[in-house]
Amino acid sequence: MLKHRVITAAVGVPLVILAIWFGNPWFTILIAAAALAGTYEFYHMANFDRREPLLYLGLLWALALVLSPHYGSPDVLPIVITAAMLISLICLLRCPSKERAFRNWAWTMAGVLYVGWMLSYWLNLRGLEDGRNWVYLAMLTTFANDTGAFFIGRARGKHKLAPAISEAKTWEGAVGGLICAILGAIVIATVLNLISPFTFRYWQIILLGFLVGLFAQLGDLVESLLKRNMGVKESGNLLPGHGGILDRFDSLIFVGVMVYYYVIWVV
Numbered sequence: 001m002l003k004h005r006v007i008t009a010a011v012g013v014p015l016v017i018l019a020i021w022f023g024n025p026w027f028t029i030l031i032a033a034a035a036l037a038g039t040y041e042f043y044h045m046a047n048f049d050r051r052e053p054l055l056y057l058g059l060l061w062a063l064a065l066v067l068s069p070h071y072g073s074p075d076v077l078p079i080v081i082t083a084a085m086l087i088s089l090i091c092l093l094r095c096p097s098k099e100r101a102f103r104n105w106a107w108t109m110a111g112v113l114y115v116g117w118m119l120s121y122w123l124n125l126r127g128l129e130d131g132r133n134w135v136y137l138a139m140l141t142t143f144a145n146d147t148g149a150f151f152i153g154r155a156r157g158k159h160k161l162a163p164a165i166s167e168a169k170t171w172e173g174a175v176g177g178l179i180c181a182i183l184g185a186i187v188i189a190t191v192l193n194l195i196s197p198f199t200f201r202y203w204q205i206i207l208l209g210f211l212v213g214l215f216a217q218l219g220d221l222v223e224s225l226l227k228r229n230m231g232v233k234e235s236g237n238l239l240p241g242h243g244g245i246l247d248r249f250d251s252l253i254f255v256g257v258m259v260y261y262y263v264i265w266v267v
Helices: 002-022 026-045 053-066 076-094 098-126 131-156 171-191 202-230 245-265
Strands: 160-162 166-170
Touching (some): 002 026, 002 131, 026 053, 026 202, 026 245, 053 076, 053 098, 076 098, 098 131, 098 245, 131 171, 131 202, 131 245, 160 171, 166 171, 171 202, 202 245
Antiparallel strands (some): 160 166
């Protein structure tokens, strides 16, 4: 498992770094593909029948929302949301299982918003001034948190963090992840020349590293709770050693939102 995890990371991380560097359309394609795959995994965990029309509508809606930062007019997004709501509710009238109709509709909504809408913030972040560096800082700091939490938790973990949600997570791993996130943020910000009187001071980058680690772990716990409720161990098997797309992107879902608003409101 560890060997597969390392190999997948060794192949995937450089591809992500290149996609961020070259920007559009490559970074958009990366995030859109992750949104589609993650939304499909979400519906698979919710036991959606592949013949369920709402599954395909949900995938289209997730794609429409994740691409919303590229809409030329602010009026387009409300139209997309309204159309999807109307069409999905009308589809319920043709649902063969009336007992499951609104259950499936609710899960369709949840998957679209949880995966598609939340991941769209990464495209918003990339579109900001100096967006490339912000995305590098956010993603690589998240990876530092995940790596630190995984290895320190395996080596030193004794006290369960949230046993009702995930048996594997420990307080030692959580603290180790936060420390690695802070150290990673300092190193990455220094390399990217983001620490200066005009952008970040050291205490600000330490705070951002802490927040990235915190929100990454919260995102991980939310996905663990989802899997626990669905009775599955992993969201999928697309990434050897990591599980599915949601297993790898769960922490990024929360981090993208937090860093975007941190840059907008604080920086």
